Amino acid sequence: MYEREISRTNPGCVVFLLDRSDSMKQQWGNSQETLAQGAARELNNILLELLFTSQGEPGKARHYFDVGVFGYGIRPMAGGEGVESAFGGRLAGHALVPLPELRDNPITVREVASPDAGAPPSRVPIWVEAAHGYKTPMCQAVAVAGAHVYQWAASHPDSFPPIIINITDGLVTDNGYEGANLDEWAQRLMNIQTSDGPSLLFNVFLSPTPMSNGVLFPNSDRGLPPPGPDLFRISSPLPPMMLSNAIGVGNYVEQGARGFAFNADSKMLARLLEVGTRVGVRD
Amino acid sequence: MHIQMVTFSEPKAGYEAKEWQDGACGGVISDPRGPVSRARFIVLDGASTAYDPVRWVDQLVTSFIPAPGAPVGPRLEPASMRAWFAQMQDRWAKAGPQSNDAIDEQMWRDVGSMATLLAFEIVGLDGPEPYWQGVALGDTVLFHVRDNRLVASFPPLGPDDFGTNPDGVRTRKDSLDMMVERLLVGGGVLADGDLIFAATDAMAHWLVRAILREEQKVWHTMAGLAHPDVFARFVTDQRKEIDAAKRLKNDDVTLMRLRITADQPSFLLACR
Numbered sequence: 001m002y003e004r005e006i007s008r009t010n011p012g013c014v015v016f017l018l019d020r021s022d023s024m025k026q027q028w029g030n031s032q033e034t035l036a037q038g039a040a041r042e043l044n045n046i047l048l049e050l051l052f053t054s055q056g057e058p059g060k061a062r063h064y065f066d067v068g069v070f071g072y073g074i075r076p077m078a079g080g081e082g083v084e085s086a087f088g089g090r091l092a093g094h095a096l097v098p099l100p101e102l103r104d105n106p107i108t109v110r111e112v113a114s115p116d117a118g119a120p121p122s123r124v125p126i127w128v129e130a131a132h133g134y135k136t137p138m139c140q141a142v143a144v145a146g147a148h149v150y151q152w153a154a155s156h157p158d159s160f161p162p163i164i165i166n167i168t169d170g171l172v173t174d175n176g177y178e179g180a181n182l183d184e185w186a187q188r189l190m191n192i193q194t195s196d197g198p199s200l201l202f203n204v205f206l207s208p209t210p211m212s213n214g215v216l217f218p219n220s221d222r223g224l225p226p227p228g229p230d231l232f233r234i235s236s237p238l239p240p241m242m243l244s245n246a247i248g249v250g251n252y253v254e255q256g257a258r259g260f261a262f263n264a265d266s267k268m269l270a271r272l273l274e275v276g277t278r279v280g281v282r283d
Numbered sequence: 284m285h286i287q288m289v290t291f292s293e294p295k296a297g298y299e300a301k302e303w304q305d306g307a308c309g310g311v312i313s314d315p316r317g318p319v320s321r322a323r324f325i326v327l328d329g330a331s332t333a334y335d336p337v338r339w340v341d342q343l344v345t346s347f348i349p350a351p352g353a354p355v356g357p358r359l360e361p362a363s364m365r366a367w368f369a370q371m372q373d374r375w376a377k378a379g380p381q382s383n384d385a386i387d388e389q390m391w392r393d394v395g396s397m398a399t400l401l402a403f404e405i406v407g408l409d410g411p412e413p414y415w416q417g418v419a420l421g422d423t424v425l426f427h428v429r430d431n432r433l434v435a436s437f438p439p440l441g442p443d444d445f446g447t448n449p450d451g452v453r454t455r456k457d458s459l460d461m462m463v464e465r466l467l468v469g470g471g472v473l474a475d476g477d478l479i480f481a482a483t484d485a486m487a488h489w490l491v492r493a494i495l496r497e498e499q500k501v502w503h504t505m506a507g508l509a510h511p512d513v514f515a516r517f518v519t520d521q522r523k524e525i526d527a528a529k530r531l532k533n534d535d536v537t538l539m540r541l542r543i544t545a546d547q548p549s550f551l552l553a554c555r
C-alpha cells in the first residue's frame with residue numbers, strides 16, 4: 001500500500017478542506033495575519049510547491065495531480081453558509097482541477113517582499129483568497145469533497161490514493177448532517193480507495209494562540225484537549241514514505257504517527273502540508 | 284591503446300525522447316596544460332523536480348567538454364571543480380529564467396536546478412599504464428570491469444545507497460561549499476580489454492543489485508549491447524520485471540560504455 005508513484009498515466013489527487021467559518025477572523029498568534037489569511041497563504045504556497053514538483057519544462061506543469069480546495073463556512077461565490085470550491089477567477093466553481101489548468105489560472109499574481117535583504121519582491125500567484133463567516137459545516141465539507149474523491153478514485157483505480165487535508169480552527173457545527181456524524185463521514189471518506197490503498201485524511205487544528213503547545217504527527221491523543229481527540233481519531237496514520245519524509249525534514253516522529261497537527265502555528269501547518277503532499281513523482 | 288565509446292539512453296516510459304533529462308558526452312581533448320593523450324567524459328542526471336534540468340545539464344556538458352578550440356573544462360580536483368561550479372552558477376544566474384512567468388521566476392530562484400555528476404578522464408593511452416580518474420557528486424556511477432568482474436565502482440554505492448535526494452551540482456550559490464565538501468575523487472589503472480560503464484541512478488542501481496546475483500552474466504550482457512533498439516528492449520523488459528527487487532526503476536536511463544583495447548575495432552556499427 002501507498003507505494004504507487006505519481007505519473008501522468010496515474011496522477012494523484014490532493015484535496016484541501018478549508019475552514020472559512022467566522023472564527024477564522026482571529027489573529028494568528030503574534031503574526032499580523034488572521035487565521036484565514038495565514039491558512040490561505042500556506043495553501044497557495046503548497047499549490048505552488050505542487051507545481052514546482054510537477055514542472056516538466058519551463059512554463060508548463062505535468063498532469064501529476066488533480067487538486068481541489070473546498071471552503072466551508074461562508075460561501076463567497078454562492079452566498080450564505082455551506083461548502084463550495086474555494087478556487088476563484090476562471091477556476092471558480094471547479095471541484096478538481098488538473099495541475100496544468102491550475103498553473104494557467106491563478107486569480108492574480110501579487111508582489112510580496114523578498115525575505116532576502118536587497119532582493120527584488122517576489123511575484124506570488126494566488127489561487128485561494130482568505131474568507132471567513134458563519135459556522136463550521138465540516139461534515140458537509142467531507143461529504144461534498146468525498147463525492148468528488150469517490151468519482152476520482154473510480155476513474156483512477158491504479159493511482160496513489162487520494163489525499164485529503166482538512167484545515168480548521170473550530171468545532172464541527174453540523175454533526176448529524178444527512179444522518180451521520182463527523183466520525184462516520186470521515187470513515188466513509190477513508191473507505192474510498194484505489195488498488196494502492198485507502199484514501200488518506202489528515203487534519204490540522206489551528207490555534208489563534210499556538211505558543212509552544214502545538215503537537216505535530218502524534219501517535220496518540222493523550223493529553224489533547226477537545227477537539228484534539230476527535231480530530232486525531234479521524235486522521236490517517238502516515239504511510240511509511242511520509243514517515244520518512246517527516247523525519248527527513250527534521251520532525252520527531254514515532255511509529256503510528258498520524259497526519260494530524262493540533263494547536264498548529266503557521267510553521268506546523270506548512271510542515272504538515274509539505275509532508276502530506278509529498279509523494280514520489282520520479283516515474 | 285584505444286577507446287571505443289557508445290552511449291545508450293532511454294527516457295522514462297511514456298515520455299518522449301526530448302524529455303530525457305540526463306546528459307552524456309565524451310571525447311579526446313587537446314589541452315596544452317595536460318597530458319597529450321587524454322579523453323574526458325561526463326554523465327549527468329538532471330533532477331526531475333528541479334527547474335529546467337535539460338538546460339542545466341546542457342550547460343554543464345558543453346562547458347565540461349567544449350567544442351574544439353574552446354577552453355578545456357576544469358581539472359578533476361576539488362579546487363578547480365569549485366571554480367567551475369561557481370562559474371556555472373554565475374552563468375546560470377546571468378541567463379535567468381526562461382520566461383517572465385511568475386511561477387518560473389519563483390522556481391528558478393527558490394528551487395533552482397540540480398544534476399548528479401560523474402566526470403572522468405582516461406589518461407596515458409599511449410603509455411604503459413593508462414588510468415582513469417574522476418570526480419562524482421551523487422548517484423551516477425562508474426563501473427570498472429575486467430574479465431566480467433567488477434574491479435571498482437565509483438562512487439562505491441551499495442544497493443541501499445540510492446535515495447530520492449542525491450548530491451549533485453546545484454545552481455543555488457549557497458550550495459557551493461556543500462558541493463565541494465561532498466565531491467568524491469577516485470581513479471584506477473586500466474588494462475587492455477577493460478570496460479568502463481557509466482550509468483545514471485536507475486541503471487546503476489539495477490547493476491549494483493544484479494551483479495550480486497549473477498555478475499558474469501550481467502557484464503557479459505552489458506558488454507554485448509550493440510544497438511539502441513536492443514538496449515531499449517532490455518530497458519522495457521527490466522522495467523516490467525515482476526520481482527520488485529530486480530526491477531529497473533522507471534526513470535531516465537543512460538549507460539555509457541567504454542572499451543579499452545590495444546587494437547582498432549574490427550568493425551564499425553553505425554546507428555541512426
